[in-house]
Amino acid sequence: MTLGGFILKNALRNKRRALLSVLSVGVSLFLFITLQVALRELTLPPEDLGSSLRIIVRNKVSLASPLPARQLQVIEKIPGIAAVTPFTFFGGLYKGDEKFTSFAQFAVDPARVKDVIVDAKMDPAEYAAWVADRTLCIVGLDTARRYNLKRGDRMQFTGTFYPCDLDLRIAGFYHGTADDRTVFFHHRYLDEASGNPGTVGCWWALASSAEEAALVTARINEAFANSSAEVRAETERAFQLGFISMWANIKVLIGSICTVVVFTLLLVTVSTMSMAIRERFRELAVLKALGFRRRELLGFILAESFGLSMLGAILGAGGAWLLYRNLDIQKLANGVFLAFEVTPRMLGMAFAIAALLGILSAIAPALSVARTSVVEGLRTLD
Amino acid sequence: MAPPIVSIRDLSKLYRQGDINVTALNAVSLDIELGEFIVLMGPSGSGKSTLLHIIAGIDRPTHGSCRVQDTDVARLNESQLADWRNRNVGFVFQSFNLIPVLTAFENVELPLLLTGLKASRRRQQVTTALHLVGLIDRQHHLPRQLSGGQEQRVAIARALVTDPPLIVADEPTGNLDAKSATDVLEILRSLSQQAGKTVIMVTHDPKAAAYGTRQLHLEKGEIVA
Numbered sequence: 001m002t003l004g005g006f007i008l009k010n011a012l013r014n015k016r017r018a019l020l021s022v023l024s025v026g027v028s029l030f031l032f033i034t035l036q037v038a039l040r041e042l043t044l045p046p047e048d049l050g051s052s053l054r055i056i057v058r059n060k061v062s063l064a065s066p067l068p069a070r071q072l073q074v075i076e077k078i079p080g081i082a083a084v085t086p087f088t089f090f091g092g093l094y095k096g097d098e099k100f101t102s103f104a105q106f107a108v109d110p111a112r113v114k115d116v117i118v119d120a121k122m123d124p125a126e127y128a129a130w131v132a133d134r135t136l137c138i139v140g141l142d143t144a145r146r147y148n149l150k151r152g153d154r155m156q157f158t159g160t161f162y163p164c165d166l167d168l169r170i171a172g173f174y175h176g177t178a179d180d181r182t183v184f185f186h187h188r189y190l191d192e193a194s195g196n197p198g199t200v201g202c203w204w205a206l207a208s209s210a211e212e213a214a215l216v217t218a219r220i221n222e223a224f225a226n227s228s229a230e231v232r233a234e235t236e237r238a239f240q241l242g243f244i245s246m247w248a249n250i251k252v253l254i255g256s257i258c259t260v261v262v263f264t265l266l267l268v269t270v271s272t273m274s275m276a277i278r279e280r281f282r283e284l285a286v287l288k289a290l291g292f293r294r295r296e297l298l299g300f301i302l303a304e305s306f307g308l309s310m311l312g313a314i315l316g317a318g319g320a321w322l323l324y325r326n327l328d329i330q331k332l333a334n335g336v337f338l339a340f341e342v343t344p345r346m347l348g349m350a351f352a353i354a355a356l357l358g359i360l361s362a363i364a365p366a367l368s369v370a371r372t373s374v375v376e377g378l379r380t381l382d
Numbered sequence: 383m384a385p386p387i388v389s390i391r392d393l394s395k396l397y398r399q400g401d402i403n404v405t406a407l408n409a410v411s412l413d414i415e416l417g418e419f420i421v422l423m424g425p426s427g428s429g430k431s432t433l434l435h436i437i438a439g440i441d442r443p444t445h446g447s448c449r450v451q452d453t454d455v456a457r458l459n460e461s462q463l464a465d466w467r468n469r470n471v472g473f474v475f476q477s478f479n480l481i482p483v484l485t486a487f488e489n490v491e492l493p494l495l496l497t498g499l500k501a502s503r504r505r506q507q508v509t510t511a512l513h514l515v516g517l518i519d520r521q522h523h524l525p526r527q528l529s530g531g532q533e534q535r536v537a538i539a540r541a542l543v544t545d546p547p548l549i550v551a552d553e554p555t556g557n558l559d560a561k562s563a564t565d566v567l568e569i570l571r572s573l574s575q576q577a578g579k580t581v582i583m584v585t586h587d588p589k590a591a592a593y594g595t596r597q598l599h600l601e602k603g604e605i606v607a
Contacts, residue, residue, distance in 0.1 A: 001488045003495055009483045286479040289440050290493045290540075291468025293461050374440035378475070 025312025057203035066199035080212035083115030088201030092157030126172020136171035140180035277365035285377020306358030313354030388414035393446035419574035421594030472541025474551035511539035531562025
């Protein structure tokens, strides 16, 4: 027998309690990881090069206020602009989706958009077909896979913001962007369907270099200052971060839930360990009598508590990692979540919490054992 | 003449129970020779268990000295005392106090885990100790699979395994039937007579006391006979 074997036998002496302790840590850390992953997914802005080059130009008053289409001629002449396209959110319901369609539909100028979404990869023939026919659209590969769409299939959208519906056919598919879910269609089609209002939702531009991007946004803002439609230009990344700032309360809420989960877990683990040690008080007194020192007994308690917590972490955090790695989360979450990735940082946090739990929950019973003399401990048996 | 293995001088122990001071031992002086089988008797609260605990180094006196071999037990710190107990004292308790999740073999091996002996040497010593108490065939049994008498014999093997000069037994037959009690007492006597161990036993039972080479009666914290 080794001391390790002795600790293991002690930890497993009440198998049901050990199992429940491990499960309580495991389930809590699984929940912790899930909340962290969800938070990351909801708040992570795109970090690709394109997102720092691309510029969103929207109405200064509000995102919902349109911009005059005539601004295009001004924007494309601004130094540092490599490409620009109208960019209007349609926000329709896809046939079959009753309340919520998880992918966006944007009206763009097909001839111009290819130079803006530089990271998108698509078949040249499909692209050419799309450009040539205003009733065609291109679809992100994730959406195509989710709805099992093929080239030539019809996509019908019921307008929610716009008083018109869309009836599109698929010219082809694209992939390679940070979010391969969007459907792009001709702005001309939207103009015709909505009675040619002469407006766009936003402008989507590409700066010629990352260094130019900041200057270009300033130039665009300046170009329309004191006009009837003042604009607010910002990089796509800044635009996304602006959206994320709206999630602030969600971040606080999820953070609070995580804190409560960890604190509750601490209480449960401390209670379990205290109970386990209290039951063995006489045995620990006998061990002291046999010559085991305080530090060795503390080591036994700590190792047992730490071991159970870490086993829970392996089960909970490891289980979450395995599950989300193999789960089709897009399908399961109706497309709300894209990757649902458990990062090494999250795993590290979960294991650090488990380690801390193991240590903290051992402190109270260990101190109690250390304070009790052999005679007092032995007296508990009579 | 060889010096006594235990030499106690003017030993007192006071407890505080609420607002009252209780004298458990009052200026006790005593010498115990190597190989003696001492029996401590007396009514409840007479101080016999306290005296045993101080000799064994699991309790400290309020006043006086208790030297075992050449060590003044009262002067050792907690860590030194634990180490000293491991090398010098074997404990036998009334309620056996075996670890329920360990087999008889593992229970006996437990004190040896602190000695740094190799596994093969530990195995040899445990086997010898279990042979001595006649339980080698029960070495893989858990305590719950043993009778009370067998459990107490395993406890004696555990007390012996480090080869300590001193065996202390606190009412070792209190929970046993007559036959098992006789077996345990025979073992303790042979440890004293044949192996030269000094055995100090607390008991209420006059039949058990008859196995000792010397009987000490305590009353109100003093040795009266």
